[in-house]
Every structure is written in structure tokens, then in C-alpha cells.
Amino acid sequence: MKKVAIEAAHEAGKILMAHLGKLNSEQIDNKQQFDFVTVVDKQSEEKIIDIIKAVYPAHRFYAEESQKDEQGGYRWIIDPLDGTTNYIHGYPVFSVSIGLEYEGEIILGVVFDPTRDELFVAEKGKGATLNDKPIHVSSIGMPKVSLLTTGFPFRSKKYIDHYQQSFKDLFSKMSGIRRCGSVALDFCYLAAGRCDGFWEIGLSPWDVAAGYLIIKEAGGMITDFAGGDHAVWSGNVVASNGKLQDEIIKIVQKAFAGQIEK
DSSP, X not given: OHHHHHHHHHHHHHHHHHHTTOOOGGGEEEEETTEEEEHHHHHHHHHHHHHHHHHOTTOXXXXXXXXXXXXXXXXXXXXXXXXXXXXXXXOSOOEEEEEEEETTEEEXXXXXXXXXXXXXXXXXXXXXXXXXXXXXXXXXXXXXXXXXXXXXXXXXXXXXXXXXXHHHHHHTTSSEEEOOSXXXXXXXHHHTTSOSEEEXXXXXXXXXXXXXXXXXXXXXXXXXXXXXXXXXXXXXXXXXXXXXXXXXXXXXXXXXTTTOOO
């Protein structure tokens, strides 16, 4: 299944690169305000599903742009283009994200960055890799020298004041904060030790599933805002190298107190 997922991610990446910088306005639609989908998202997703179905026709799918099967057995959780807004503008930070769950548990995660030819992979209990080399989270435990990543709550703008408060409070304690526009890559960079922590609200399961396992298998922590194990489906995520988890959760909980449960 890992081999098939990697093949699907690479083939989807070829589609993304072939169309980069070539989209016109007729090839871009609004799913909802500030949330876009392109013909490339759809082509990428179709390719991924076709490749997997050819080998595993009985498997289920939970994909951003199309099939959303009920949980049970093997189910693939797919984001065919994570970072669509970046992609539309030719901003070279986007990825393909493919997660696999079995009876509700994430057992495989694959994230491919076609612009840098970087492939992040994790299997449950077998660690995480970048281009076949093991990766691990950082060992930084001091907030004042740590680097965080985040994503702006463009789907949840009603929480913007609370998000800004969390940003302000975290920024005052941390060395820096980055926002790249691809959640899957934020997770992979955390797993590879390129940053030390992350928080965001209002994510979708396909944003989180693959990176969730990659972080955990690299020795990191990823939870919901309550510190529980519901990050994939609650969409409210705090992740870190483990050493910063309690500090980030404390600040985020204070900023969002009374607004969201997890």
C-alpha cells in the first residue's frame, strides 16, 4: 500500500507541475468564499483514486473534491492539492497529501512536494522518512529560540479576533512564526525538525491525516486544542516536537476560551 500511495503521489505531482502557471479564470471555481478549487485539483484527485482503485478496488475513499465514503476497513484520505491558493498564483508551496486509515486509525501517510522533489512518508510503528532517509523532530525546548508555523483561519473568519490573540501571545514568546500556505508541508517540516511547533483552527481531515502520522512517527506530538487525540477530525490542531506542546496548548486555550471545545 505504501508503494501504491507513493506512485499516486508522484503521478499527481506531475499533473500539478504540468499546469503550474497556466491556469485561467475559467479553470478556477469558488467552493465557498475564499476557498478555491481548480481543474487541476480534480484531475490530481482522479489520478490518485484511479491508481489506488486499480490495485485495491474494495477500498474506501474520503477525498476533498469527490468521494466521501463512510468509515470502515481501509479508507484513503486525500488532498490532491494542498495549497490551492498558492498554486493559483504560481507561489511554489503546495503538495499532495495521501493518508490511509484502517478501522479509523491512520496507518500510512505520504506527502509529496513536487517543486522540491521531497517525499515524506510514515508507516505506523516504522518511523518517518524524507526521500527514504529517517527524520525526527527538533530537540528545541526553549520558546524564545523556537520557530512556529500556522495557517490563517480563512474558512473560520468569525474566530479571527481569537486567532489574532493567540498569534500575538505566541509571537511574544517565540523566536518567529511562519505561514507557508500548505498545512501538509507545515506538518512535514515539523517532523523534519525545520520548525518546532504549529497551531491552526478549522482544518479538514484531508489537510491533517497524512501529516498527523508523519509527525507522530518522527517523535512529535499532535493533538486537538484540548490536548486529546482528535486532531484529524476536529480540525483544531496543536502540534510540536513534544517539548513545546503544553506551552502552545495553554496559550491557544486561553485565546479561544469558550469558543471551541477541542
